[in-house]
Amino acid sequence: MSVQARIEEKLSTLEPVRMTVENESHMHHVPPDSETHFKVTLVSERFAGLMPVKRHQLIYSLLADELAGPVHALALHLYTPQQWSARGEARPDSPNCRGGGRR
Template structure:
C-alpha cells in the first residue's frame, strides 16, 4: 500500500465528511515518485470545540509511524463542518518550496 493510501486509511478514524490527501512531493527537491510531502484537508465533527493544536495532535498521533519515517512534511488544514461550509475556497494553496523544486 502506498504511503498516501495508508494516510488516507488511518485518517478515516476521524470519520471525516471531507478528506483530501495530496502528495506534494513533486513540488520539492526529492527523487521522482517520492512520497515525502503531503497536504491533508480534513473536515470532521470531531474537531468541534478543539483548538487547532489539539486537532493537529490527533493527526500526529494517528500518523506517528509515517511521521517518524518516510513523511518529511505534512501540511494540515483541519476544519469543523461549520468552518468548512463558511470557507470561500475549497482548499488553501501550498506555498512554493524554499529548498528547490521541479
C-alpha cells in the same frame, strides 16, 4: 500499500465529511515518485470543540509511524463542517518550495 493510502486509511477513522490527501513531493527537491511531502485537508465533526493545536496533535498521534519514517513534511488544514462551509469549501494553496525547482 503506498504511504498516501496508509495516511488516508488512518485518517478515515475520524469519519471525515471531506478528506483530501495530496502528495506534494513533486514540488520539492526529492527523487521522482517520492512520498515525503503531503497536504491534508480534513473536515470532521470530531474537531468540534478542539483548538487547532489539539486537532494537530490528534492527527500526529494517528500518523506517528508515517511521521517517524517516510513523511518529511505534513501540511494540515483541519476544519469542522461549519468552518469549512464558512470558508466557501476552499482549501488553502500550498506555497512554492524554495528548492523544488532544482533537479
